[in-house]
Amino acid sequence: MDLKFGKTYDQLRIGDEASFTKTITETDVYLFAGISGDFNPIHLNEEFAKRTPFKTRIAHGALPQSLIAPVLGMKLPGLGTVLVEITTRFMAPTFFGDTITATGRVVEKIEEKRRVRMALTWTNQRGQTVAQGEAVVIPPADKIP
Numbered sequence: 674m675d676l677k678f679g680k681t682y683d684q685l686r687i688g689d690e691a692s693f694t695k696t697i698t699e700t701d702v703y704l705f706a707g708i709s710g711d712f713n714p715i716h717l718n719e720e721f722a723k724r725t726p727f728k729t730r731i732a733h734g735a736l737p738q739s740l741i742a743p744v745l746g747m748k749l750p751g752l753g754t755v756l757v758e759i760t761t762r763f764m765a766p767t768f769f770g771d772t773i774t775a776t777g778r779v780v781e782k783i784e785e786k787r788r789v790r791m792a793l794t795w796t797n798q799r800g801q802t803v804a805q806g807e808a809v810v811i812p813p814a815d816k817i818p
Contacts, residue, residue: 678813679751682787690778691749693740697732699769705736731766737795740775749777753813761806772798
């Protein structure tokens with residue numbers, strides 16, 4: 674397989690943006706519970722979840738958050754990118770069947786360490802922001818050994 678590294682620090686521009694979209698299924702939530710070890714009944718037990726403010730099961734917050742990984746690691750900057758820091762503020766739940774779009778946008782280039790700060794947003798199919806945050810990444814090097 675021929676892999677092409679992502680954009681280097683010098684190739685990136687303020688305002689560059691990329692997204693990834695996925696519908697969150699019941700299977701995704703159960704698999705994420707197994708991977709993460711988080712078996713909180715708000716995610717897995719409908720009868721329990723009916724007694725919560727959401728009235729139904731919701732996805733783990735880290736599940737839609739993880740959809741930023743294909744953006745940073747596969748699209749922008751892309752292959753070879755290293756995530757150094759990420760912050761996320763959750764603003765609304767993600768329900769089973771929601772289609773989440775994770776978007777990363779270059780907002781700052783940090784010359785001293787050749788890192789890039791990116792604004793992150795997660796929206797559902799209704800255009801509602803379910804989370805927002807930022808990441809600092811190290812883009813691929815100018816010359817890959």
